[in-house]
Amino acid sequence: MAYSMRLSPFFRRLLPALSLLALMACDKSGVHDLGRANDTLSTCGAVTSTWVRSLDEETEIFVLGAANPGTRADSGCFVRALVNQDSSVAMEAGSFQVNATGAGSTQILATYRFLFQPDRGPLQREGARRFDQDPPITQTIQLGRDAARLTLSVDGEARTLTGLPEVIRRLDPTTQGGAEDIFRLVNIMFYMSQTRVQGFGATGMTMYVTPSTFNGIVAGTYRVAVQGGLRIGTDLTYTGLRDLTDIQMDGNQHTMVDLGGNGPTSEMLLFTLDHPDQPDPILYTIFYDDLDVINGAAGGGEYTVDSDGNMFVLDWMLAQDVHIRNVLPVGE
Amino acid sequence: MTMRLISPLLATCVAALALTLGSALVPAAASADRINAPSHDAGLGFHTIRFRTEDGDVYSLHALTLTFDYWVGRTYGLMLHGEAYFPMRGAQPGSGEDYRGSIRRDYEQHWGIDGSMMFGMHHELAENLHLYTGAGVHLQVFRINDAAFSTIEAVTMGIGGVARLRYDFHRHAHVGGLVAAAVDPLDLIKHRNRVVVLFPITLAVSVGTHF
Numbered sequence: 001m002a003y004s005m006r007l008s009p010f011f012r013r014l015l016p017a018l019s020l021l022a023l024m025a026c027d028k029s030g031v032h033d034l035g036r037a038n039d040t041l042s043t044c045g046a047v048t049s050t051w052v053r054s055l056d057e058e059t060e061i062f063v064l065g066a067a068n069p070g071t072r073a074d075s076g077c078f079v080r081a082l083v084n085q086d087s088s089v090a091m092e093a094g095s096f097q098v099n100a101t102g103a104g105s106t107q108i109l110a111t112y113r114f115l116f117q118p119d120r121g122p123l124q125r126e127g128a129r130r131f132d133q134d135p136p137i138t139q140t141i142q143l144g145r146d147a148a149r150l151t152l153s154v155d156g157e158a159r160t161l162t163g164l165p166e167v168i169r170r171l172d173p174t175t176q177g178g179a180e181d182i183f184r185l186v187n188i189m190f191y192m193s194q195t196r197v198q199g200f201g202a203t204g205m206t207m208y209v210t211p212s213t214f215n216g217i218v219a220g221t222y223r224v225a226v227q228g229g230l231r232i233g234t235d236l237t238y239t240g241l242r243d244l245t246d247i248q249m250d251g252n253q254h255t256m257v258d259l260g261g262n263g264p265t266s267e268m269l270l271f272t273l274d275h276p277d278q279p280d281p282i283l284y285t286i287f288y289d290d291l292d293v294i295n296g297a298a299g300g301g302e303y304t305v306d307s308d309g310n311m312f313v314l315d316w317m318l319a320q321d322v323h324i325r326n327v328l329p330v331g332e
Numbered sequence: 333m334t335m336r337l338i339s340p341l342l343a344t345c346v347a348a349l350a351l352t353l354g355s356a357l358v359p360a361a362a363s364a365d366r367i368n369a370p371s372h373d374a375g376l377g378f379h380t381i382r383f384r385t386e387d388g389d390v391y392s393l394h395a396l397t398l399t400f401d402y403w404v405g406r407t408y409g410l411m412l413h414g415e416a417y418f419p420m421r422g423a424q425p426g427s428g429e430d431y432r433g434s435i436r437r438d439y440e441q442h443w444g445i446d447g448s449m450m451f452g453m454h455h456e457l458a459e460n461l462h463l464y465t466g467a468g469v470h471l472q473v474f475r476i477n478d479a480a481f482s483t484i485e486a487v488t489m490g491i492g493g494v495a496r497l498r499y500d501f502h503r504h505a506h507v508g509g510l511v512a513a514a515v516d517p518l519d520l521i522k523h524r525n526r527v528v529v530l531f532p533i534t535l536a537v538s539v540g541t542h543f
Contacts, residue, residue, distance in 0.1 A: 030525035031385045032482035033428025035438070124522075198482060207483040210440050 039214045040110055040132065041093050041196060044077035048218045050245040051150045051161035054325045054332070059083045059188055062152065062161060063217050063244065064096065070143040070150050073100045078108075079217050080154070081195075083188045085323045088116045089195040093217075094136060102143035106154070107136040114195040116320070122261040122296040127202030128195050162328055164246045165276035170327040173282050173308035177326070182284050182307060183314055184322045185247075186271040191322065192217075192243050194236075197224050201296065205234060218242035220249075231258055238269065248272040253288055261296030265289070282308050291316055369542045371498070373401040373508055377536025379417040379446070381474070383486070384528045389427040391484070393419040393435070393474070395444065399536045401496060401510065403452065403464055411452035411466035413494045413512055415534060417444045419476060435476060444474030446532060448492035448514065460500040467493040470514035472532060488530045490516030498540070508538045 044065045051062045061083065065076020078096035083089050091112040098104030114128040142153040150161045167185070172178030194200045196214055199207055211225035220240035227233040233256045238249040250270045257263035265288040273282040285306040292300035303314040379397035384390050397417035404410050419442045423432040435442050452466030470492025475485040492514030500506045512534040519527040 030523045031389075031391075031486060031527060032484055032525075033389070034391065034422050034424040034431035034435075034476075034481075034484060035429035035433075036482040038480055038482055129524075204483075207477050210477055210479045212479045 036132075038198060038212050039196065040130070041215050041217065042077075043215045043220075044079075044218055046219065047076065048245045050164040051152070052164055052167060052324065052328065053159055053161050054323060054328045054330045055082075056330060057085050057323075059085075059322070059324055060159070060161075061188070061192070061244070062150075069098075070102055070145040070152075074098055074143075075104075077217070078106045081192050083191055083322065084116070086116045086320050087114075087187075087191050087322060089114045089191050091192060091195050092137070094133075096141060098141065098143050104141055104143075106139045106141055108133055108139065109136050111137075112195045114191070114201060116201075116297070118295065118297050118299075122203050125202035125296065127204045128197055128200035130196065130198055162332065164244055165274070167324060167328055168246060168273050168282070169276050171273070171282065173284065174310050176312055179284075179305055179307040179310065179312040180314055180318060181324070181326050182271075182273070182282070183286070183303065183305060183318055184326075185324055186249075186273075186284060186286075187319060187322045188324070189244050189247055189249065190269075193222055193238075193241065193249075200224075206232070208234075216241040216243055218245050222249075231256055231263070246274040248274075251285075255293055257293055257296070261293065263293050265291045265293060284308065370402070370404040371506070371540055371542035373399070373496075373498075373506075373538040373540030375399040375401070375508070375510070375536040375538025377510075377534055379415060379444075379532065379534045381419075381444075381530060381532045383488075383530035385525045386528055387427075387525050389424060389525075392423045393444075393476075394421045395419040397446075397534055397536065399510070399512075399534065399538060401494070401538065401540070403454070405452065405454065407454055409452050409454060411448075411450040411464060411468070411494060413446075413448045413450065413466075413492070413510075415444075415446040415512075417446060417474075417534075418442055419444065419474070422476070439476050439478040439481065441475055441477040444472060446470075446472040446512075446514075446534070448494065448512070450492070450494060452494075462498045462500075464496045464498065465494070467491065470516060470532075472514070472516065472530070485521075486527045486530070487520040488516035488527055489518040489520055490514055490530070492532075496538075500542075504541055504543055506540050506542060508540065510534070510536050510538065512536075 047067050048065055053060050061081045063079040066074040075097040079093045081091040092108045093110050094108040096106045111131045115126055117125045139155045144151040171182050199205050205226055208224045208226040209228050213221050213223045219242040222241050223237040225235045236253045241249040252267045254267045255265045268285055268287045271284040287304040290301045298316050298319045301316050305312050377397050379395040381393045395417040397415045400414040402412040420436045422435045448468055448470045450466030450468030452464055455463040457463050471489050473487040477483045494512045496510035498506045498508040514532050516530040
């Protein structure tokens with residue numbers, strides 16, 4: 001005979017209270033240092049360039065504080081990101097310095113990590129985390145050029161990168177497939193910004209009941225605000241944010257979920273992609289009104305997008321399939 | 333939040349004063365029933381915490397606290413102790429940012445809740461003078477948070493104790509002072525760099541009623 005556990009009325013009332021107590025203090029990244037800043041990244045400024053390559057399951061991105069790296073002695077900001085197609089991100093930020101031959105080094109001041117853990121509930125997820133590097137991590141680098149592409153070696157690991165403007169040139173905003181490719185590309189930048197928000201994607205987000213503002217890598221800012229209670233509302237507000245040199249984000253994404261991480265999203269984000277050949281940029285808007293969040297992540301519904309004046313509907317699963325292999329194949 | 337917590341304290345103080353004025357001519361005579369009647373106390377005091385984390389960092393927080401105490405029993409009884417405290421100063425010497433300064437100034441959110449449920453003993457020291465001591469389960473939670481800085485928060489559990497002295501200046505009213513302390517070896521949040529051990533200590537004075 002199988003017994004079933006039936007909770008007394010007392011315990012049925014006690015369990016939600018204990019859950020709320022646990023949620024009151026749930027920054028999984030730990031007890032932090034007193035006086036530790038939420039955001040240590042400084043904006044690079046206008047003189048930057050972004051370089052990318054496709055890997056089997058990831059997109060590798062470099063943002064360098066130089067307009068034309070690999071052609072002369074240079075120094076500036078250095079950001080490297082590995083964005084997995086499932087939205088997991090590993091990122092490092094610091095500075096670089098090279099001589100006229102392109103040989104030099106980096107100083108990495110902070111590394112970031114976000115793991116996509118849909119199999120876990122919000123209470124069990126790690127969330128986005130920042131690791132301050134004291135002393136900074138030093139890497140040897142070698143910059144060079146292969147026609148229009150950048151050759152970059154980090155600690156002896158060589159790679160050839162394509163400029164982001166060339167990737168944007170290959171996009172076609174007038175077709176369903178092109179709209180999906182743009183969706184994937186802009187979400188890569190979206191996920192990079194979320195990785196710097198400590199606790200993002202987990203219950204550590206409750207720390208943002210006091211809203212925090214974060215700096216963009218190239219320009220702009222974004223603000224994270226949470227309204228707590230039995231239903232948790234989150235607003236991600238972007239103001240001229242550029243984490244990649246040639247793409248800008250503006251707008252607000254609003255999410256309202258219950259304690260199980262389930263609920264709707266709403267509002268919209270506008271992406272401006274600077275086209276290298278056309279005077280007008282590609283304008284791409286994602287509307288979030290028809291998307292459902294399940295267990296703390298996109299889990300149902302669809303995205304409606306305005307792709308430079310053309311309306312398309314995209315399946316929600318595209319958010320966990322972000323890559324640019326369709327326009328920049330692996331090995332190119 | 334401070335104002336919301338001060339209102340119940342003020343209400344308790346007003347009630348205690350009203351009872352005192354209303355029966356000012358009635359002496360605080362010793363009585364078996366009154367001595368062992370349930371008592372409620374509200375107080376104000378100083379609360380300090382020291383704790384160590386897995387990374388070996390040592391933190392200290394110093395807070396203003398509002399206390400609430402309850403006793404019911406005869407020689408032995410149930411003691412409840414609760415606090416709402418507000419860290420004002422903090423320090424983390426020798427690690428991290430080597431912080432030492434005003435939490436009240438630097439952080440927008442700085443609060444904590446502390447409570448113990450204890451088995452206690454009552455000692456009558458003299459006429460109208462009583463000592464209550466107890467030990468039991470202790471639970472506390474605090475959060476220090478700001479838009480610009482990372483959060484420091486913990487929910488810990490352990491063993492706590494209270495020693496409270498009570499003087500009956502009226503048949504239904506008394507004043508008192510207490511010392512509360514605890515040792516919490518359990519951090520209930522599964523996060524990185526957990527609290528390894530936490531020591532809170534409280535010194536407070538209070539006013540209360542008994543019937």
